[in-house]
Amino acid sequence: MITKFPSISSKAPVMLHGADYNPEQWLKYPEILREDLRLMKLAGCNVMSVGIFSWVSLEKEEGVFTFDWLDSLLDTFSENGIYAFLATPSGARPAWMSEKYPEVLRVERNRVRNLHGVRHNHCFTSPVYRDKTALLNSKLAERYAHHPAVIGWHISNEFGGECHCDLCQTAFRDWLKVKYDNNLEELNHAWWATFWSHTYTSWEQIESPAPHGETQVHGLNLDWRRFVSEQTINFCQHEITSVRSYNPELPVTTNMHMIDGIDYRELAKILDVVSWDAYPDWGYTADDDDARLAAWIAMHHDLFRSFKKKPFLLMESTPSLTNWQSVSKLKRPGMHKLSSLQAVAHGSDSVQYFQWRKSRGSSEKFHGAVVDHSGHAETRVFRDVAEVGRTLAGLTDVVGTSTPVQTAIIFDWDNRWAIKDAQGINNSALRYEETVLQHYRGLWELGIPVDIISSGDDLSAYKLVIAPMLYLISEVNGKKIEKYVEQGGTFLATYWSGVVGETDLCHLGGFPGPLRRTLGIWAEETEGLHSRDLNGIVMQTGNALSLSGDYDAHEIAELIHLEGAEMLGAYRNDFYAGQPALTLNKLGAGLAYHLATRVKDPTFYVELYAAITSKAGITRTMNSELPTGVTAQLRTDGENEYIFVQNFSGIQQSVELDERAYTDLESGAVAASVIDLPVNGLVMLKRKA
Ligand code: GLA
Ligand code: ZN
Numbered sequence: 001m002i003t004k005f006p007s008i009s010s011k012a013p014v015m016l017h018g019a020d021y022n023p024e025q026w027l028k029y030p031e032i033l034r035e036d037l038r039l040m041k042l043a044g045c046n047v048m049s050v051g052i053f054s055w056v057s058l059e060k061e062e063g064v065f066t067f068d069w070l071d072s073l074l075d076t077f078s079e080n081g082i083y084a085f086l087a088t089p090s091g092a093r094p095a096w097m098s099e100k101y102p103e104v105l106r107v108e109r110n111r112v113r114n115l116h117g118v119r120h121n122h123c124f125t126s127p128v129y130r131d132k133t134a135l136l137n138s139k140l141a142e143r144y145a146h147h148p149a150v151i152g153w154h155i156s157n158e159f160g161g162e163c164h165c166d167l168c169q170t171a172f173r174d175w176l177k178v179k180y181d182n183n184l185e186e187l188n189h190a191w192w193a194t195f196w197s198h199t200y201t202s203w204e205q206i207e208s209p210a211p212h213g214e215t216q217v218h219g220l221n222l223d224w225r226r227f228v229s230e231q232t233i234n235f236c237q238h239e240i241t242s243v244r245s246y247n248p249e250l251p252v253t254t255n256m257h258m259i260d261g262i263d264y265r266e267l268a269k270i271l272d273v274v275s276w277d278a279y280p281d282w283g284y285t286a287d288d289d290d291a292r293l294a295a296w297i298a299m300h301h302d303l304f305r306s307f308k309k310k311p312f313l314l315m316e317s318t319p320s321l322t323n324w325q326s327v328s329k330l331k332r333p334g335m336h337k338l339s340s341l342q343a344v345a346h347g348s349d350s351v352q353y354f355q356w357r358k359s360r361g362s363s364e365k366f367h368g369a370v371v372d373h374s375g376h377a378e379t380r381v382f383r384d385v386a387e388v389g390r391t392l393a394g395l396t397d398v399v400g401t402s403t404p405v406q407t408a409i410i411f412d413w414d415n416r417w418a419i420k421d422a423q424g425i426n427n428s429a430l431r432y433e434e435t436v437l438q439h440y441r442g443l444w445e446l447g448i449p450v451d452i453i454s455s456g457d458d459l460s461a462y463k464l465v466i467a468p469m470l471y472l473i474s475e476v477n478g479k480k481i482e483k484y485v486e487q488g489g490t491f492l493a494t495y496w497s498g499v500v501g502e503t504d505l506c507h508l509g510g511f512p513g514p515l516r517r518t519l520g521i522w523a524e525e526t527e528g529l530h531s532r533d534l535n536g537i538v539m540q541t542g543n544a545l546s547l548s549g550d551y552d553a554h555e556i557a558e559l560i561h562l563e564g565a566e567m568l569g570a571y572r573n574d575f576y577a578g579q580p581a582l583t584l585n586k587l588g589a590g591l592a593y594h595l596a597t598r599v600k601d602p603t604f605y606v607e608l609y610a611a612i613t614s615k616a617g618i619t620r621t622m623n624s625e626l627p628t629g630v631t632a633q634l635r636t637d638g639e640n641e642y643i644f645v646q647n648f649s650g651i652q653q654s655v656e657l658d659e660r661a662y663t664d665l666e667s668g669a670v671a672a673s674v675i676d677l678p679v680n681g682l683v684m685l686k687r688k689a
Pocket of ligand 1: 157158257277279316322323354364367
């Protein structure tokens with residue numbers, strides 16, 4: 001296993017710190033551009049993402065290109081030690097293009113073509129859009145691919161959305177023909193199209209889902225989502241191809257978000273480095289639980305790191321507030337540093353913001369920025385940013401370090417799409433992502449690093465694999481999991497797993513389908529519960545996990561039969577009281593747990609995973625008791641380990657360190673045996689591996 005990776009760019013072997021920067025909005029204000037440079041240095045910023053949404057400033061009219069402002073910007077950057085991620089500007093297009101070539105405009109689900117406006121709304125199939133993008137991209141590449149300031153490509157911006165134009169319909173049908181071997185019979189079977197007489201008798205009859213057309217064929221919905229994802233990735237690849245040859249060494253990324261439209265794991269495969277945009281609304285979750293939100297963000301950091309199992313970039317985050325969340329709260333003291341370093345703790349080699357300077361007009365004029373409309377550095381936000389800049393400057397040794405992981409959670413895009421599309425069981429409280437988070441948080445509270453992987457991935461590197469609500473799983477991937485357990489792995493699955501296969505057809509012969517032998521159970525019935533129907537799991541005396549007591553359960557419950565598994569916990573109430581709710585199956589050299597109902601209390605997951613991980617021989621970041629809402633995450637270069645102890649609990653905490661020798665990473669001093677963590681506090685430690 002590689003323990004230390006090279007920095008993302010050999011030009012900048014440091015922690016990157018910077019922001020999206022749009023000097024083209026300020027060309028009439030040269031004094032502001034000069035001041036920006038001074039302030040960037042003052043804030044300890046060393047990288048800016050430039051060119052995002054700059055199309056009209058680079059190609060004012062069709063075929064008329066201007067690069068003067070970008071020439072002088074990049075030259076000034078290199079004279080001042082500031083690097084640039086150079087964006088391709090395809091995230092928004094000029095009005096002249098929409099006017100002359102309406103095919104670039106996206107058609108919505110209702111089949112109405114958009115007018116020109118906003119951004120992220122072009123047809124990814126349109127040959128005109130592809131040509132125009134490739135032309136400008138290649139001009140940028142020709143000019144800047146070897147510029148000393150440029151350390152990477154930032155392809156477009158937050159790819160997403162879908163287009164239903166005629167070009168896309170044809171491309172979808174062609175995609176289906178390839179997938180189903182030109183065999184309409186096969187497609188009809190895969191989509192169970194005889195249902196409601198939806199059988200297709202020619203390819204031309206197939207249309208993407210529409211509110212006034214087809215919405216109920218789950219196989220169609222799922223394949224449409226897969227097509228949209230692949231078409232978007234194909235467009236991104238087209239952009240990469242247009243710049244790559246000018247300097248194959250220049251790393252390529254595109255900034256991802258929490259959007260659910262693209263299979264990011266697939267998108268990551270065509271990139272050199274993964275980057276993402278994180279916008280937690282601290283202090284504003286319904287239950288005001290920042291620890292839950294911190295675990296949610298941590299899970300995303302882990303997801304993005306897991307794509308390549310190497311450091312990623314936090315490409316955007318807000319230095320203060322956003323303008324699009326329902327309430328725009330400021331970050332409380334300490335939170336900017338804590339949440340920025342949270343990304344680093346989980347494997348980011350950068351902390352970057354949207355945006356450097358608040359725009360003077362238009363929709364994002366009140367979105368947080370490093371520099372406010374006041375224009376100077378004497379602000380709370382600027383001071384917070386500068387503090388992060390100073391901290392990152394001290395973390396050069398952490399650049400490129402890896403995250404050693406023994407535990408993985410399975411999170412598949414097609415499962416996510418299919419499970420949400422299905423009707424039944426509990427339409428009002430399905431909560432797929434929240435369920436994944438419940439399990440993740442148990443591990444996060446224990447300070448156990450986690451990879452987020454796919455059901456098709458190689459599992460052999462992990463001691464424990466958890467699959468919350470793995471509703472869609474293919475026979476092939478089911479077999480892989482079975483083999484993993486037989487060979488000594490530990491696996492945990494939950495209710496509503498192994499229900500459908502690749503095209504959303506139910507597995508026949510009993511759920512959990514391809515996981516049935518692994519789990520040693522048969523799930524005969526699954527029900528949704530009203531909020532008034534509280535059930536629970538009563539742990540059995542002498543159970544293999546030594547868990548005791550009982551835990552409230554709600555929302556979903558599955559009635560299972562033991563087929564080789566043993567019962568660790570039984571249902572508490574209702575006509576199935578006493579029947580198995582938590583089981584363990586021993587298969588070959590491994591163990592497979594099944595949780596048949598949704599436990600409410602977060603402490604259950606902490607206790608469950610404390611027991612399962614210690615049985616599986618999984619190490620925690622520290623052998624210390626971590627208070628609720630406090631986590632410890634780890635990066636290593638093989639020789640030294642860097643530990644990030646983070647307090648998201650909302651109250652002051654302290655942690656007693658284990659017996660190893662720790663130094664404080666910031667001060668270099670020997671760490672006290674008990675470390676104090678103020679509200680939103682963070683302590684970074686170093687120890688020998
Ligand atoms: C996204 C976009 C940015 C900006 C921010 C605002 O992440 O990529 O251009 O609009 O949101 O939060
Ligand atoms: Zn289209």
